[in-house]
Amino acid sequence: MQFMASKQPENSLLGPESDSQRTLYPYVTGTSVVALKYKDGILMAADMGGSYGSTLRYKSVERMKPIGKHSLLGASGEISDFQEILRYLDELILYDNMWDDGNSLGPKEVHNYLTRVMYNRRNKFNPLWNSLVLGGVKNGQKYLGTVSMIGVNFEDNHVATGFGNHLARPILRQEWHENLSFEDGVRLLEKCMRVLLYRDRSAVNKLQ
Secondary structure, three states, X not given: OOOOOOOOOOOOOOOHHHOOOOOOOOOEEEOOEEEEEEOOEEEEEEEOOEEEOOEEEEOOOOOEEEEOOOEEEEEEEEHHHHHHHHHHXXXXXXXXXXXXXXXXXXXXXXXXXXXXXXXXXXXXXXXXXXXXXXXXXXXXXXXXXXEOOOOOEEEOOEEXXXXXXXXXXXXXXXXXXXXXXXXXXXXXXXXHHHHHHHHOOOOOOOEO
């Protein structure tokens, strides 16, 4: 009597290659986030487009969310990975609030946490496909930083992700100054977003 092991077809769902899958390509993505410090705080802008490949599929995707009492997070890249990051941050803020010690996480702490998360996932070869901008004000101190999908991070007076790095940052370098008023800051961000709308095929004319 002979027993023959049945060979699984190469594309079978039970094959060994289906055991663990990684996000190899982002699907629904958002484009640039631009942020700057002004005299009294932080201004951040992003459009609300969500691209499915090269198709502008969604027109009302929110890519900026308040984090705790002091911070604002903006993200470009994969929308579902951004939702996963927000879940991490909800747990972090909830855990921090449970201490009820009168202290709360500021933008610097949240930014440092995000750098560790992104670098950790990168080391597992399972990155979160996002570039993040984290800004906020705590105790009168303004903070603005960014972190890439592989954990590269820095703090600056103005930051941008995606095409904004190439198209908006030159404008910001030329026109930003430390005593920028709220109105002038808004005008400067509008100028940057207008240039991005003209030049970036993934941008839409609906801003957050």
